[in-house]
Amino acid sequence: MITKPKGTKDIYGTEAKRWQYVSKVIDEVMEKYNYNFIRVPVFESSELFHRGVGETTDIVTKETYDFTDRGGRNMTLRPEGTAGVARSFIENKMYGDNNQPIKFYYNCPMYRYERPQAGRYRELTQFGYELIGSDDPLADAEVISLAVNIYKILGLKEIKVNINTLGDAISRNNYREALINHFKPYIHKLCSDCKERLEKNPLRILDCKVDADKEIMKTAPKTIDYLNDESKERFEKVKEYLEVMGIEYVVDPSVVRGLDYYNHTVFEVEAKIEGFGAQNVIGAGGRYNGMIEQLGGPSTPAIGFAVGFDRLMLALEYEKVKIPVNSSVDLFLLYVNDDEKKYAAYLTNELRMNGFVVETDYLSRSLKAGFKQADRLNSKFTIVLNSEMLENNEVKIKNNKTKEEEIVSIDALIYYLDENIIEDEECECEDDHQHECSCSHDCKCHKED
Numbered sequence: 294m295i296t297k298p299k300g301t302k303d304i305y306g307t308e309a310k311r312w313q314y315v316s317k318v319i320d321e322v323m324e325k326y327n328y329n330f331i332r333v334p335v336f337e338s339s340e341l342f343h344r345g346v347g348e349t350t351d352i353v354t355k356e357t358y359d360f361t362d363r364g365g366r367n368m369t370l371r372p373e374g375t376a377g378v379a380r381s382f383i384e385n386k387m388y389g390d391n392n393q394p395i396k397f398y399y400n401c402p403m404y405r406y407e408r409p410q411a412g413r414y415r416e417l418t419q420f421g422y423e424l425i426g427s428d429d430p431l432a433d434a435e436v437i438s439l440a441v442n443i444y445k446i447l448g449l450k451e452i453k454v455n456i457n458t459l460g461d462a463i464s465r466n467n468y469r470e471a472l473i474n475h476f477k478p479y480i481h482k483l484c485s486d487c488k489e490r491l492e493k494n495p496l497r498i499l500d501c502k503v504d505a506d507k508e509i510m511k512t513a514p515k516t517i518d519y520l521n522d523e524s525k526e527r528f529e530k531v532k533e534y535l536e537v538m539g540i541e542y543v544v545d546p547s548v549v550r551g552l553d554y555y556n557h558t559v560f561e562v563e564a565k566i567e568g569f570g571a572q573n574v575i576g577a578g579g580r581y582n583g584m585i586e587q588l589g590g591p592s593t594p595a596i597g598f599a600v601g602f603d604r605l606m607l608a609l610e611y612e613k614v615k616i617p618v619n620s621s622v623d624l625f626l627l628y629v630n631d632d633e634k635k636y637a638a639y640l641t642n643e644l645r646m647n648g649f650v651v652e653t654d655y656l657s658r659s660l661k662a663g664f665k666q667a668d669r670l671n672s673k674f675t676i677v678l679n680s681e682m683l684e685n686n687e688v689k690i691k692n693n694k695t696k697e698e699e700i701v702s703i704d705a706l707i708y709y710l711d712e713n714i715i716e717d718e719e720c721e722c723e724d725d726h727q728h729e730c731s732c733s734h735d736c737k738c739h740k741e742d
């Protein structure tokens with residue numbers, strides 16, 4: 294049997310419906326915040342990620358899926374979305390657009406060759422957004438508040454927002470020097486990767502998973518002590534705006550982020566649900582004012598965030614957040630002979646084009662088995678097409694909830710369905726219809742198999 298690659302998932306059935314629902318909510322929220330959808334390629338030239346994400350990051354040195362295409366070009370499956378969006382901003386000369394800042398969002402798979410475990414995948418999905426063209430601290434506050442509001446709107450309560458600042462280039466450099474001085478005497482105690490990071494990018498040492506518990510890590514200098522006045526003031530402004538918006542946060546100096554491109558504000562959102570597991574950072578982001586210039590564009594400030602979609606879905610499940618999953622059809626059409634089957638073909642097409650969810654039989658089932666199938670699909674109405682009645686332009690329609698039957702003229706069928714279909718009420722049961730429950734709705738879990 295051919296199996297899926299390690300670290301990937303098949304999303305189908307109820308889980309797929311939950312994903313679709315969450316994506317729909319995200320689309321609606323992003324519209325309110327005036328972010329536009331962007332689709333960039335799954336693969337880009339490897340150079341983009343080396344220059345954009347950073348040569349010394351774990352993502353680029355250890356985790357990218359690299360390949361040479363048939364034309365001999367070095368390509369990489371995108372490990373994240375920010376570099377591709379920045380490339381698109383430059384290539385499409387969006388900096389010339391009067392309508393600044395440019396606000397984009399994406400919701401798509403990324404690829405990282407990591408050691409798979411619960412909440413960590415090789416094909417992961419990120420919903421991310423980027424605000425390009427503003428250095429205003431209000432933009433930082435918008436990006437952070439949007440993250441918090443998305444989680445809140447979806448019903449997640451147990452979250453913690455950790456924010457920090459790396460400061461401007463001067464502050465970051467001062468901090469870098471302080472880290473080198475701190476780690477240099479103890480370098481022989483650190484792992485081989487950290488030895489390499491010391492000169493190239495000492496901030497990355499703080500992200501090291503191997504050395505994480507060593508005392509030398511705990512006593513490392515804090516970003517906050519190396520900020521110049523300008524950077525401190527800027528961070529104060531961001532916090533002020535967050536407070537006005539009523540966004541709760543914690544200043545955590547240990548948040549430095551695993552990608553090279555950040556400066557000023559950086560932040561992470563943690564799921565604090567009991568038993569959630571080690572991969573509890575459900576989203577992260579920050580300001581990257583230098584990246585666009587580094588990629589060959591004009592100096593352009595930017596800030597963004599990415600939600601780990603897979604981890605978000607896990608968190609929603611852990612917190613038992615109810616997600617409305619539509620699991621019914623409006624009408625099931627049954628037939629006995631070939632003429633009736635032809636009419637079923639016509640009518641399903643007609644009714645679907647008028648906005649109804651209609652199903653019919655494709656397996657030459659008996660009527661009895663057809664009724665069972667209608668039941669399994671939670672069909673609200675059933676019609677058994679009958680040639681004699683069709684000659685009179687009529688059908689007999691059964692309401693599967695009340696069990697009442699009515700004869701309706703075909704010309705009035707659309708009107709009848711419009712008047713009589715009651716949208717599914719949201720079920721109150723906690724367990725997503727997987728087991729019998731005690732809610733008061735006529736939902737799937739009360740039906741016999």
Ligand code: HAM
Nearest residue numbers: 373375413414417574575576577578579597598599601
């Ligand atoms: P990141 O921290 O690398 O940032 O990833 C963002 C989020 O994606 C993480 O917080 C986590 O929830 C999720 N994630 C990362 N790796 C995995 C994995 N292997 N399996 C499951 N989930 C994962 C970025 O990617 C930046 N581009 C964020 C950003 C946008 N910064 C500015 N704009």
